[in-house]
Amino acid sequence: MANLQSLDVAARSATTTPSPSVRQVPQVAKLIDESKCIGCKACQVACMNWNDLRDEVGQNIGVYDNPADLSPSSWTVMRFFEVEPQAGNLEWLIRKDGCMHCEDPGCLKACPSPGAIVQYGNGIVDFHQDACIGCGNCVTGCPFNIPRISKKDSKAYKCSLCSDRVSVGLEPACVKTCPTGAIGFGTKEDMVAYGNKRAAELKDRGFQNAGLYNPEGVGGTHVMYVLKHADKPELEGLPLNASISPVVSLWKGGLKPLALLGMGAAVLGGLLHYLKVGPNDADAEAKEREAS
């Protein structure tokens, strides 16, 4: 949302020089402990409230998910999953979905507009809609299917991790409102330690595969989960090996310099060829033959 000078910038979309990053800012993270979540959706309400968002009233789709999906006006949604991790053992899993704030953000990598997506020094990945051109490349780049393009203004929207609140020392709105303490916020280091402790407690209580979801493939995330079945994150719609698609990396990594080099080489090659071989002039040659 806001471009807050107090939060220094670690990375900026479509920018090839370093961003202002001289100050040392602690890395922050949000930790969502699904074992403590009761699916009350207070976080959704708090998000709407703080960010002044009112989604359209939709349709009941037969499950608890409401709204049914993320949207430009719904930056977080509770997703409900009825699953059988072991045969005959039905479990009701609830996951608060929203931006994961990747350490290596695919959206930022894919964005062509300078400064439309920034990653602050504290790890928060933020969209600056005033610089957004509405191309949808962030949607293509994201490994978690998070950004949504508004039909109203053709700008991309997603969770800002309440960067405006965090910049003045407050926790994100969803964290403040959660009645069970399922959502925690602090330094990344503390949240990783706490998440691992919670996972160990869950293991003691019989969830043998409990663990912290902090996918390495995107350099870790600044929104992490404590999952009861961390070996099977797909149960709740999370990728097991989350990473930026190799297609996106090829497009934004290898192809760009190669193509520019190819174009430059073609122009330079033409120039050098002209200097070496000279014009291929049939008329001048014909005239010369006539004269001789």
Add this chain to the structure above:
Amino acid sequence: MSKMIQRYSERERMNHWVIAILFFMAGLSGLAFFHPSMFWLTNFFGGGPWTRILHPFLGVLMFLSFAGLMLKVWHHNKITEADKKWLTAVSEVVSGHEETLQNVGRYNGGQKVLFWIMVACMFVLLVSGIMFWQPWFADAFPIGLRRLAVLLHALSAAVLIIGVIVHVYAAIWVKGTIRAMTRGSVSEAWARKHHPAWHREMTRNG
């Protein structure tokens, strides 16, 4: 001045320059998004969002105008044995010795290959471009497919741009070529040297 031979009709020439203008507009607006160092090109099109809005329309218009000329000339671009010979002797041609290639028709092997590369690029650009055209068509395609589409779009655009650089340079290098597309005619000496088989055909009929 030797006798002139008609090479392109008025319609073909106009069509060619419409393609050229649209190619530059679609190309420059696309390059603006291709690399941060070229984002400033969006200034020519009214800023970032306007460039994003205009680019696909410029691209579709470029495709349609290209299709017009393509339908007119594709049958001149069938690859023949003489073209294969031209292609194997390409280094001689580039160093200025094309005397041995007396069977070059209306177009040489290089021109034909470039023509088909351009046809392929235009089709890939159109189809892949529609697949991530915001806000109308992108949502109809799954994200995995859109990723592939943007990659292919950028790749075929780069190939097309390099192809056009070659096309333009060839016209600069081979004197008397540009007037084929401005005035519509070429000199007999030009035709005899660069397209001898076509020259024989034209002078026999004319």
